[in-house]
Amino acid sequence: MTAPLAVDIDGTLSRADRSIDSRVMDVLREWDAPVVIATGKALPYPIALCQFVGVEERVIAENGGVAYVDDELFYFGDxxxxxxxxxxxxxxxxxxxxxxxxxxxxxxxxxxxxxxxxxxxxxxxxxxxxxxxxxxxxxxxxxxxDGMSKGAALSTVAAELDFEPEEFVAVGDSANDVELFEAAGQSFAVANADDAAKAAADTVVEASHADGFLAAVERATD
Known part of the structure; x- marks a missing residue:
């Protein structure tokens, strides 16, 4: 059974210039479990990404400040x-x-x-x-x-989807992914990740940016 996936955008689904690598789109679209886009960007950006990819709009935005799932918004910041x-x-x-x-x-x-x-x-x-x-x-x-994080928001999103956070695979690259990695059951940092993300991840893959994401999900589905 494929695990649900929580994934960052910048530095993880992108190339080094922050443009989205088109190869990741089919991977997300064909993922046989819920996909949650978890980003530091404002809410409209990940919502648009979900729409363009063709996946359900399940989003954690603003580093866990706001989440959207099943047509409901949740706010966690001030x-x-x-x-x-x-x-x-x-x-x-x-x-x-x-x-x-x-x-x-x-x-x-x-x-x-x-x-x-x-x-x-x-x-x-x-x-x-x-x-x-x-x-x-x-x-x-x-x-x-304080206390607002992608990991904390994942608990709410997971519950709405009838999953536990520990059932998720998480992929990211930054200090704002640390709590996400701690909440998820399996976590991967791409090679371009900062030291905090690498230390928190279960696995650091050898490839960077979108190449690293592709390597991580291949490992997760082995």
Missing amino acids: RAAADEVAREFEARGHDLGWGDSDLVNRWRETELAVSRERPLDVLTELAEDAGLGVVDTGFAYHVKS
């Missing part, structure tokens, strides 16, 4: 506190780093993403003052509620 951090950060002379339109945060509902070119020490200080934490995903600094 965007008001994150917005206050953004205001204080800007008051200290720093913008978020995404330009005026800020498509990174425009649809974000439970947390805040800040460019990694901005000062982490200032951001961390302000987040801690607001009772929040900061996670570095390798793509952005995310200001989020």
Whole structure:
């Protein structure tokens, strides 16, 4: 029996330039169990990916801040506190780093993403003052509620799908996948993963990015 799958997007289903590798689409579409896209991106991005791939819209977004499954939304974060951090950060002379339109945060509902070119020490200080934490995903600094994670959200999503989190296979590449790996029964980090993800994973595959994902799911189905 094929295990349900929870998989990250950036660095895991993508090439090194962050474009989606087309080879992963048929793998996801043909997976003979529920597929959950678990990402740090805002909700519209993984929903769109599910639609374009042709799989059910089962999503954990914003590093576990929001989940969507069976036409129901679940929220786990505090965007008001994150917005206050953004205001204080800007008051200290720093913008978020995404330009005026800020498509990174425009649809974000439970947390805040800040460019990694901005000062982490200032951001961390302000987040801690607001009772929040900061996670570095390798793509952005995310200001989020403590206890909010992909792994915690997986418990809710799994229950809605009549599975236990331990029945899932998880594949990812970043510090924001650590709790996901801890919740899942079997976890794989791709070779380009950061040290935290590699340490938390059951297996680190030799291939990077989408090649690593393909290698991981092949191992998981052996």
